[in-house]
Amino acid sequence: MNVEISDLTRRFGRTQAVAGVSLETGPGVFGLLGPNGAGKTSLLRMMATVLPPTSGRLRLLGRDPGSFGPRREIRRRLGYLPQSLGYYPGFTVAEFVEYFALLKEMRPGQVPRAVAATLEQVGLGDKARAKLRTLSGGMLRRVGIAQAIVNQPELLLLDEPTAGLDPEQRVAFRALLRDLGQRATVLVSTHLVEDVGAACTEVALMERGKIVFHGTPAELTARGEDSAAAGDAPLERGYSAVLAAARSAAPAPAPAPGSGPAVAKAPPA
């Protein structure tokens, strides 16, 4: 198993973003669904080794990210696209991807070829010399994907990767995901259900920091077949049905008085 998570929690002050998640997955494309604020991004940040868990057990690629040496090894095999992609506006597309390739300790001699190939993969070959500040939101998202996959990661974490992509790009991206999933574990956090249906072999649904469903897209679809849940597509109905069931089973607790915005602790090195 490339990802082994057991009873993982993460708190920000009084807010529990991740509340006892357990998960195991191997190579393939794993979809992480859930509404806004469900805890998907916090879970991915912990898996990206930038946010330490409050409690629980996390093993990635057979290593414990809590220790410095294994964490570094994980990072060398990791690709990560944050939900909010930061970038350096003055860098060119190629420089930005090269920069992160070098930070990922790729062999310098391999970097130029890897950068060129990756930019072709994400359809930005002709924009290699363009400054990032000149790109559209969709193109920037593809730059983010490029930096995540340039090192051919064994564990790829993508947080809302299709946000801002046009339909044609999304179709191409799903094909890319399927190919990446043949040799790596790809976790895709999204709230776009159709992405999961098209590309994922496994799916989990998070709600209020917990995983309330874990199965295949077909199984999620089946959950909506006999329900009156809202949704235009079968998978969406399954998603809505599972969410509705989870919410009725565990009513939302009233927010603690004075609970402010989430404050992240310093990530580990």
Place this chain on the structure above:
Amino acid sequence: MTAVTAAPARPRAPRAASAVPLATARLLRIELRRNAMPWILPLIAALFWFDSYRPSTGQPPLYLLRTFWNMGQGHTIIDFGPFVAGVAAWMGSRDGRRRTRDLVTAAPRARYAAQLATWAATAIWAVGAYLVFVGVLFAVYAHQGVAGEPPWWWVAVGATAVAAFSAAGFAVGALFASRFAAPLAAFGGFFAMVESSQTGFRDTGGWALILPTNSNGNFQPDSGIFYRYLPDLPIARLMFLAGIAVAALGLLGLPAWAGGPRLRRAAAVVTVAGVAATGTAVGLASTARLGPHGIVIPALHDAASDQPIRYTPVCGRAAGVPVCLNPAYQRYLADVTAALAPALREVSGLPGAPVRVSQVGALYESSSGVGSQAMTIAGHPPVLSLPLGAAVVTLPGPDGHRGQRGAAQAFDQSLVLLFAHAFAGAGNGAGTPAQQAVQAALMQGMGVPIADQPAVLSLGPSSWAPATNATSGPVYGAARRLTALGPAARRAWLTAHLTTLRSGQLTLGQLP
């Protein structure tokens, strides 16, 4: 986007040791190309031109005088420091402002290493620009025929100061990442410079000498001409500034996000080493004393630094007497011979009249300050030792305070005063009343009327200056009597009494 051909997960080869410097070089190349520092350089260049170059051009063409106005007083550092600190803070805060922290942190290369690459590119631009600007400054000086040796130690101090500003600014930006970090760091740099300058004016000794804008240093009257710029204080300042830079960079490695435990321990050691170097430098500066050639720090002083600079003099003649100068003063040879000619003619044939004039290095007199050095006539045959260094005489040529004509007149009158003072044997002080009277009579004979002499005396050391501009006292009365004797009688009297006069035993009443 296109699909890739599926490939099995492959084992990763361990990194080759040789790949690390290459990767660092590539990171540095990207950072150099995309650094913000070049954008601010035109502004610094304009400031450098108006603040460091232009004021110096009003000074006589000697490196020590020209560079005192920009390097000696720290103006070159002031021109760079606040801007460099601000831009460095901007670069240091980049990951925070651009929200790339997670991306950088999720990479295996320590974030500290990535930050050091960003800082290094910033510092290379800043220090490189400093060296280029100073290089252009010196090239322009050389084109203008500026003589003497450039103060290379002070160039090194300036470059290190720029590096220190970049490191401190970068640390501020990295540790307090926000869009306000840059203006705060720039203002902080400016405030530090202002405080440093004011402290330099107030405190002319002790620890304050370590401040890079403190002008009480090595720019002595003939530094780089007769003797070297002493490296003692520059070495202490290099330690001080490098210590600040090292400590600031070490601080970046202390937070948890910076890197692994080993790296953080190393960063802690680096920080402590930087603080120790800074403290040691301050301690060394507090032991400094001002010697004749500049600041001496006993623990750093090398006697070899006191060796004079060898030179082949350039010579002319004044009233038939050879006059030899250091080649750095060659452009003043004609002025010197013209100024000394009436003086040498006036005393020609008298006992102790010099048969040769030889320039000597002007020294700082720790007891009475700069500008107290008199000419001396000594030896057999007598040789006039002539100090011309800055603050001993006003060199001819515009100096920023006077025009061409005023400076030339002041120069001529200064040499006549110093010559007459030396001939009367008055030494470094004002002399006895009899010596003052003879000096006044000689100056009258050399072309400086008694009525003008109080003003001319103010051109010499402060201890020679009269209390009032009146020429009615007993000294001037005696001088007028001596002048009234007529040339032949006056020469006869001087021939008879010069030895007693120079020994200080002649009283005013014994004058004719």
